[in-house]
Amino acid sequence: MKQSIRASVRTRANDCCEYCQAQASFSHDSFSVEHIIPSSLNGNDDLSNLVWSCLSYNNIKYTSTTAIDAETGQVVPLFHPRLDAWADHFEWSEDSTLLTGKTPVGRATISRLQLNRFGVVNYRRVLVLAGEHPPR
Numbered sequence: 001m002k003q004s005i006r007a008s009v010r011t012r013a014n015d016c017c018e019y020c021q022a023q024a025s026f027s028h029d030s031f032s033v034e035h036i037i038p039s040s041l042n043g044n045d046d047l048s049n050l051v052w053s054c055l056s057y058n059n060i061k062y063t064s065t066t067a068i069d070a071e072t073g074q075v076v077p078l079f080h081p082r083l084d085a086w087a088d089h090f091e092w093s094e095d096s097t098l099l100t101g102k103t104p105v106g107r108a109t110i111s112r113l114q115l116n117r118f119g120v121v122n123y124r125r126v127l128v129l130a131g132e133h134p135p136r
C-alpha cells in the first residue's frame with residue numbers, strides 16, 4: 001500500500017482506531033490500514049473501504065461483515081466506519097474503560113471484534129489515570 005494512502009487514512013482518523021478509539025500515539029502496537037470489506041470478498045483499496053485500525057481486526061472477523069446482537073438475536077451489519085457515526089453506536093462506560101453498544105450494530109461489533117478484550121481494557125484503565133482516555 002502506498003505511503004500516501006496510509007497517511008491519508010491515518011490523518012482522516014485523527015490517528016485513533018476507527019473501531020475502538022485507541023490512540024496510536026499511546027499504543028505499543030503499530031496501527032495498520034485495514035479493509036472494511038475484505039479483499040477476499042472483493043473489497044477494494046479505495047479510501048472508502050479503508051480504516052485505521054489498532055490491530056488486524058480482519059484476523060478476528062475473518063470475512064464476516066455481519067454479527068449477531070446477543071440482546072435481540074438479530075443478525076446485523078458490523079459497524080462501518082465510513083457509513084456509520086461512531087457516537088451513534090458506541091459510548092463509554094462511566095469509568096471509560098468499557099465500550100458499550102447503544103444499538104444492535106454497536107453491541108454486535110463490540111462482541112465480534114472483541115473491542116473490550118482484556119489487554120485493551122487494562123490499557124484504557126492506565127490511560128484514564130493519566131488523563132489520556134477517552135480521546136478528545
Ligand SMILES: [Zn+2]
Pocket residue numbers: 017018019020021022053054055
Ligand atoms: Zn481498535
